Amino acid sequence: MLLLMLIILAISIVYYFVHLKYQYWTKRGVVGPRPKFFVGNLGGCLLLKTSPGDLYSNIYKEYHHKSIVGLYRSFTPMLLIRDPELIKEVTTKSFSHFHDNDIDIDKDANLIFAKNPFTLKGEEWKVVRAQLTPCFTSGKMKWLYPYLEENSAQLVQFVQSLPEATNGKGYEAKELATRFTLNNVGDCVFGVKAKCFEEENSEFRQLAREFLTPGSWSILAIFVATIFPVVMKIFPIRFASKAVENKLLEIVSDTLSYREGKKIIRNDFLHILSQLKKTSKDYEFTDVDVTAHAAGFFADGYETSSIVMSFVLFELSVNPEAQSKLREEINKAFEENDHKLPYEVLKALPYLDGVINETLRIHPPALSLQKLCTEAFTYTPKETNRSMVIEKDTPIILPVSGLHKDPQYFESPESFKPERFVGENKETIKKGTFLPFGEGPRACLGQRFGLLQIKVGLSYIVKNFELSVNNKTKLPLKYDPTNILITPIGGLWIDFKKIT
Ligand code: HEM
Structure with a gap:
């Protein structure tokens, strides 16, 4: 008893x-949805029924009359922000109160990721971000452009050589785009030919399969870290296997020694990083930094860009009018420039820009972003007019996909309308509602490079092939709930018809 x-x-x-x-x-x-014992509001994610991004999009929709929504990650209160004004505060105006991403990783177990600005915090982030920013100026992109053009011409030859791409069996767009972006990072980051078109199992393709590829350990680790950052503090979870990390480090140090020995100067990221070693004044930039950042650019450089490129190919396939309009713009640019596509011309093509932005709106690779409140912040939601304090250490969710699909900001949000991002229309987009690259001081560092490689590869494809969707593509598209970055279940299968 x-x-x-x-x-x-x-x-x-x-x-x-x-x-x-x-x-x-x-x-x-x-207000917010009722939490369940221990799992809080993330039970669906733990059971792999929904991805955090989709969960936050649904909550965003459900609480359409609110500026903020209170959630729980296990027992930790976190805040989902719907109000674009507050998003502007978090990302830009009051950045000093929210300067960190809500991610914790074990530094000893993650040599490469521990140096990536995405995972760094506070002063350390500030220093590294300032060091790496010069790698992505417009001038540096111009240096890299010839490599991207060469790989785009190879991309066309590769598609042409594939019987399944042109005979109605279809070719998977993500696979195609990954081969292309891996070749680009091979050239632009390491100065190495990745040979992803020539060889089915090239060294780079193998590395990529084990690194940040859906279903691999690193993706699972990122998934766990995103839902329960505390796990990363307890267990030394690796984002990339030791073998992958060592291989990347070996490629960088071999290339550096080869260049030093032969006195070779090649305009690429590795050269820019090794120059930083000589010029960095306030903070020592060591060999390990050069190697880790080059390896980091490899990781950041191919996956997100290939996701976006594959979705652009898909959207063009299902929107033939937009495809024709884009082809017209691209053909004109080639014709007016001696059958070439110079860097400045490509950069200024408005419809191409619209097509990519509209794809990023409908399919942002990161469906949500997680920030951390680093200093208490007072906020007054307009519906209650009652001020409340967002306490230090509160995780903050920016529901990117929810905002992108909100009819209040994007009329007929399910329709593919590149015109939204062309000319004056672009200026009418409300700040804080379009966040494919984040916003403010912590926005994507490699945005210029990512967009450039997508633009040039796409221009060559659209000039040479008519695209249509193959019936192996499972429509309507559904994203795999076990991935942090969006992954369509069954893939995006495209037919390519050569334009003669
Ligand atoms: C179209 C392709 C890409 C997309 C959609 C994308 C998207 C993003 C997003 C959403 C973030 C988080 C922003 C935030 O926390 O507010 C981010 C951060 C970052 N991205 Fe990208 N990215 C792309 C390509 C690249 C490339 C090509 C590189 C480098 C070669 C790169 C390097 C980085 C880095 C270093 C950060 C961390 C920035 C910081 O915390 O200071 N990204 N990216």
Whole structure:
């Protein structure tokens, strides 16, 4: 009897404290979905039924009349922001209150990722971000452009050589785009030929398969770290296997020694990084930094860009009018420039820009972003007019996909309309509602390079092939719930008809 009473007492105490924990947002007048014991609001993600990005998009839609929504990650209160004004505060105006991403990684177990600006915090992030920013100036992109053009010409030859791409069996767009972007990072980051068109299992393709590829360990680790950052503090989870990390480090140090020995100067990221070693004044930039950042650019450089490129190919296939209009713009640019596509001309093509931005709106590779409140911030939601304090260490969710599909900001959000991002229309897009690259000081560092490689590869493809969707593509598209970056279930299969 006594034992039973003790058990009931223990359960009641636990229940009381759990109840108290889950009162956090109610006490502050913030509404949100009811949390479940232990998992809070992320149960669906843990059961792999939904990705965090899709979960936040659904919550965004459900609470359409609210500026903020209170959620719980296990017992930790976190805040989903719907109000674009508050998003502007978080990303830009009051950046000093929210300067970190909500991710923790074990530095000893992750040599490469631990140096990536995305995972760095506070002063360390500031220093590294300032060091790496010069790698992505417009001038540096111009240096790299010839490599991208050469790989784009090879991309066309590769598609032409594939019987399945042209005989109605279809070719998977992500596979195609990954081969292309890996060749680009091989050239632009390491100065090495990645040979992803020539060889089915080239060294780079193998590396990529084990690194940030859907289903690989690194993707799973990122998934766990995103949902439960605390796990990363307890277990030294690796984002890339030791073998992959060593291989990347070996490629960089071999190339550097070869260049030094032969006195070779090649205009690429590796050269820019090794120059930083000589010019960095305030903070020592070591060999390890050069190597880790080059390897980091490899990781950042191919996956997100190939996702975007594959979705652009898909959207053009299902929107033939947009495809024709884009082809017209590209053909004209080639004709007016001696059958070439110079860097300045490509950069200024408005419809191409619109097509890519509209694809990024409908299919942003990161469906949501996670920030951390680093200094308390006072906010007054307009619907309650009651100010509340966002406390230090509160995780903040920016529901990118929810905002991108909100009819309040993008009329008929399900329709593919590149014109939204062309000319004056672009200026009417409300700040804080279009976030494919994030926003403010912490926005994507490699945006210029990512967009450039997509633009040039796409221009060559659209000039040479008519695209249509192959019936192996499962429509309507569904994203794999076990991935952080969007991955369409079954792939995006495209037919390519050569334009003669
Ligand atoms: C179209 C392709 C790309 C997309 C859609 C994309 C998207 C993003 C997003 C959403 C973030 C997070 C921003 C935030 O936290 O607010 C990010 C960060 C970052 N990206 Fe990209 N990215 C792309 C290509 C690249 C490329 C090609 C590189 C480098 C070669 C790169 C390097 C980085 C780095 C270093 C960060 C961390 C920035 C920081 O925290 O200071 N990205 N990217």
